């Protein structure tokens with residue numbers, strides 16, 4: 001197997017579903033913009049050097065349907081020869097895409113490959129536009145189709161994660177994100193053009209373009225304030241709009257090149273994927289996924305929790321993130337986990353999240369002078385995924 005190096009990793013801001021700044025900007029625009037920028041910001045790289053695009057998307061239909069991987073490549077201005085595929089592993093789609101891009105390069109199938117993720121939850125809601133569970137199987141095993149919020153309630157009640165602890169965790173995510181935004185720490189974000197249609201005095205609509213620089217869901221909160229919110233998924237439950245991940249629109253892209261191509265073109269490696277794994281778990285408590293996936297990937301690469309400098313553990317819900325952190329024995333490393341907040345504050349654009357967290361992980365490793373980072377998330381249907389990255 002050849003060495004595969006990440007030479008670029010960037011993301012758009014994440015903006016709230018429907019209420020946010022990308023609510024009229026189509027997903028193809030977000031992903032093609034970030035892929036184009038990823039190439040343009042990589043010294044000595046041209047679009048024609050790319051072989052293939054692996055693009056993660058959790059609900060690849062309607063505006064983000066057909067084969068968004070290929071459409072995005074064309075809209076980014078890449079030549080006809082650049083192929084593209086769309087990859088779906090729900091919330092790990094973006095990470096899966098980066099892993100596939102890396103493995104393509106390692107295997108010698110591609111010399112340079114984009115690994116990316118995109119989701120507009122505004123244009124395509126979670127569950128898709130027309131959900132069609134299998135009529136008999138959904139009665140035999142309804143857990144496969146259960147709402148993600150209910151899985152979060154199950155984790156909270158089965159593993160005794162209190163409402164108070166969920167709200168403390170959520171407030172900390174918001175506080176870290178607020179501080180990071182105010183101090184310019186999100187160096188992986190590329191200011192991204194967006195547009196909206198504004199009604200004119202004569203009743204016609206005019207397309208107005210503007211630039212989005214920050215994640216727009218950050219909302220500084222206190223545990224006391226969050227405690228006032230009602231449970232949204234279950235009567236007398238503990239999972240609220242304040243301690244759940246936000247539903248979000250966004251895109252992210254990494255570029256992976258072989259060692260030989262880096263030398264030939266003069267590309268500078270910034271990181272590499274050391275290992276990647278996925279694992280299944282019970283569907284009705286899918287949030288426990290990272291507690292199995294992280295030890296599995298660490299074993300694969302011969303490391304322990306003590307070797308990791310930065311953890312990016314997706315905050316699908318405070319209940320499951322906190323439970324996994326406790327079970328993994330990394331509560332002592334809270335200063336290394338989601339150092340600039342997580343999906344509770346920054347949003348969770350499903351199929352984009354793995355690609356987004358990779359960009360964040362590499363930026364945060366750079367910031368703290370660390371070497372190894374873990375990106376992990378739970379996945380609907382009952383799975384976990386985890387990757388180890390090395391900053392070069």
Ligand SMILES: CC(C)(COP(=O)(O)OP(=O)(O)OC[C@H]1O[C@@H](n2cnc3c(N)ncnc32)[C@H](O)[C@@H]1OP(=O)(O)O)[C@@H](O)C(=O)NCCC(=O)NCCS
Pocket residue numbers: 091148149174219220221225226229232240241242244245246247316317348378379380
């Ligand atoms: C929980 C959920 C249903 C809430 O959706 P929503 O109602 O659109 O959420 P919002 O962020 O708009 O918040 C609704 C209200 O809650 C309150 N609220 C939310 N976050 C708050 C905070 N941090 N502080 C104070 N109030 C808050 C506000 O009153 C807010 O309304 P406002 O913005 O008009 O003031 C949605 O975020 C969700 O489904 N999250 C989970 C997504 C998921 O399952 N992903 C996959 C995981 S595997």
